Amino acid sequence: MLTIESTLAKFQKKEAIIGIVGLGYVGLPLMLRYTAIGYKVIGVDIDIEKVDKLNAGKSYIEHITSDSIANACNDGFEATAEFSRVSECDALILCVPTPLNKYREPDISYVTNTMDALKPYLRKGHVISLESTTYPGTTEEELLPRAEDGGLKVGEDVFLVYSPEREDPGNPNFETHTIPKVVGGHTAACLKVGVALYEPAIDQVVPVSSTKTAEMTKLLENIHRAVNIGLVNEMKIVADRMGIDIFEVVDAAKTKPFGFTAYYPGPGLGGHCIPIDPFYLTWKAREYGLHTRFIELSGEVNQGMPQYVIGKLMDGLNDAGKALKNSRVLVLGIAYKKNVDDMRESPSVEIMELIEVKGAIVAYSDPHVPVFPKMREHSFKLSSEPLTAENLATFDAVVLATDHDRFDYGMIKQHAKLIIDSRGKYREPAEHIVKA
Known part of the structure; x- marks a missing residue:
């Protein structure tokens, strides 16, 4: 008989099988961490070429070595394009892209399509964790109904959490396990199981009151950076017109030991999060009759x-x-x-x-x-x-x-x-x- 206690025990004893859906810049480091600490991991990706390369012990990401992939394979890691394999797993961690469409609006089709592909194979005891950056409400509005579509009850039969990724590719100062992990659950039971999923792999797990709170946390982290980079990019234009080196200015300002964080200008914003996340919040805010002028202005400057x-x-x-x-x-x-x-x-x-x-x-x-x-x-x-x-x-x-x-x-x-x-x-x- 399934109980929360038996589900928790599986993770604590490392008897749970971890399923990671999406083997990219977020999914691969997470796979390596779980494999390294003794969990069986099954990775699912729709890219057959990527799957074949990983099963051959080869990496396709520069800062992740092929040796680390080969070691993971030797420890039992398998990559597959078959979604039916998730029925073998106890945890399903979704690490799929959430880009913008041509109208600069959220495109969560990768998330919804993935959940639709998983639905036939969901069973009692599954914990489903979404890590993809998205707008507040996605987990409740899109994943919850799909998870319960086959008659399973979230919080009793299956457990739904949102835990935003915090990878920083190429940063030698942080590893997957040293970056604190925010976790929000749809119910108190979901949160308890979500914490149990991540605690063995992550040094510090930070539980929050809801999936919406966790979703908003991720957006705040990256909007904070986007707004400050927009500010310093605008300052660069002003400083240049005045014949002042903005990089010298930032270097001087950061000697202040309080109240200032150094951000440097550049040719625009890149990466999956910072150029995209502000648009996720501004889009969702319109549903509540709000216009996020400050955030949108920084986006205009950076663009x-x-x-x-x-x-x-x-x-x-x-x-x-x-x-x-x-x-x-x-x-x-x-x-x-x-x-x-x-x-x-x-x-x-x-x-x-x-x-x-x-x-x-x-x-x-x-x-x-x-x-x-x-x-x-x-x-x-x-x-x-x-x-x-x-x-x-x-x-x-x-x-x-x-x-x-x-x-x-x-x-x-x-x-x-x-x-x-x-x-x-x-x-x-x-x-x-x-x-x-």
């Missing part, structure tokens, strides 16, 4: 930064007696942040598209992205250019979009004809460097 960089590129070429049209432009770094291969929502890609639209010949160099990947909305048939003195000299301008540590900035400065620096790597003024 305008790639165009600002293009304006600086055109100014720099114009000062050199050239037009952007027919110029050869090299974009340095196309991942959304330094030292990773993650391309999600990268502003570099928009910069590349804007350059191409203006009639220039665009190329890129990125040691973490050897070939331009398949993306839902963007397509370039390009490979990373070798970053040599001879090759740099063939380009009319280079745009520093992502400041990877592996770039040789001294060599770039010496051999590039024109540098458009959107990351503040070059602090000393030079005739051929334009700050953007």
Whole structure:
């Protein structure tokens, strides 16, 4: 007979089988953690190529080693595209994308389609945890009715929780288990089971009163960053007009030991969360008759930064007696942040598209992205250019979009004809460097 106590005991004794649906930047680190501490893990993904690669012990994400995947396979991890395998699992952790559609509105089709695929295989004892970033109310409005569609009762037969992911790819200071985990349950019993699911794997679990609270927590974390980055990006434009180096200003301001957190400007926002999460809240707020003006304004500023960089590129070429049209432009770094291969929502890609639209010949160099990947909305048939003195000299301008540590900035400065620096790597003024 199923009881909450027997369900809790399964997790505490590591007898539970963990099912992770979506084996990407969130799902894979979670799989590695559960496998490492002795749980059997079954991973489900609709991408057959990805499944085959993982089962062969190969990683497709740069900062996750193939050795770690091979070790997980040796410890019993299996990847599959068959949703029927979830009937073997005790926990179903959903780590699927939640992008925006072309109208900048939430697209939760990956979440709802996944739940629809899981429905036929749900059984008593399952705990379902959604980790994908979404608007407050998604778990109650979309997952709850689907979970109960077959006659199961949430809180008694199955347990529904929301626990937002907090991965930071490429950050060496944090691992999956060292990042505190917020968990909200649909009922008190759901919360109890959700905490039991994550406590063995995560050093600190932070229970909250509801799934809505957990959903809003994730949005606040990333909107906080988006708004502050929007502020410093706007300050950059003002400082530039006044002949002030905004990076020097931020460095000076952060010496204040209280009341200030340093955020640095750039060519726009990237990654799966920060460019997207504000739109999830603003969309949902309209249902309550609210207009989130402050959040939306920061979004407008951040969305305008790639165009600002293009304006600086055109100014720099114009000062050199050239037009952007027919110029050869090299974009340095196309991942959304330094030292990773993650391309999600990268502003570099928009910069590349804007350059191409203006009639220039665009190329890129990125040691973490050897070939331009398949993306839902963007397509370039390009490979990373070798970053040599001879090759740099063939380009009319280079745009520093992502400041990877592996770039040789001294060599770039010496051999590039024109540098458009959107990351503040070059602090000393030079005739051929334009700050953007």
